Amino acid sequence: MNVRDILKTAAVFFGWRSVFVIFTLLALRPVTAADAAASAPIPDTLPQRMAACTACHGDHGEGAADSRFFPRLAGKPASYLARQLHYFQSGQRRYAPMQYITKPLSPAYMREMAEYFSVQQVPYKSSPVPTLPTAVLQRGEQIVMQGNPSAKLPACQSCHGKQLTGVEPNIPGLVGLPYDYVSSQLGSWRTGTRASAAPDCMAQIANRLSPDDITAVSAWLASRQPPADTHAQVAGSVNPPLACGVLGAKGDGA
Incomplete structure (x- = not known):
């Protein structure tokens, strides 16, 4: 495990303050020839x-x-x-x-x-997808592609694009996202630890989803292969069914 892996693991499991402890311990260890070589000036580039x-x-x-x-x-x-x-x-x-x-x-x-x-x-x-009954994945596909009118749930693709690759300038793609990330973010909207500009349409949608819906949607999205063209669609190419603060008066984020 390299230093990057150590810092990432520490941040996730023990909190960000643990990273400073690790930095301190690394700073106190004896200086080696390798350390001296590594102390050469770092180029000030954007990737760096x-x-x-x-x-x-x-x-x-x-x-x-x-x-x-x-x-x-x-x-x-x-x-x-x-x-x-x-x-x-x-x-x-x-x-x-x-x-x-x-x-x-x-x-x-x-x-x-x-x-x-x-x-x-x-x-x-690709990311791991939990093993779930076919009926669960079918339910996820239905919500993503068609919505659920009885629960006042619009289809995900009605905002995120037919290929789910997002729409410029403010709607992200959903393809290629891990199951755990999608489900955790929907949960964050439900609990208020993630919010967007009012009216927060994603908070409304997340609170209309049942826990089983979240599992189904997250699993189906994670199981999808990305399309040949993964670019976000151009602004104005979707007609959002809900008023969303991030989309502005024109409904396209402008």
């Missing part, structure tokens, strides 16, 4: 600055292969990514490591980070 992100989200934002909770950033709309960084910074979206990382960042820097990951083109990683 993104190291705090890529330690968990993959070298190019492709998502961590060994984790079910660190999502893909690559190729997502820049405005969506920048908005999420702002939400972490303001506490509107709560996750201690991300809140700590974003605290000192300027809006311009967060936008620069978002644009960097939005143009990354890397293959999608």
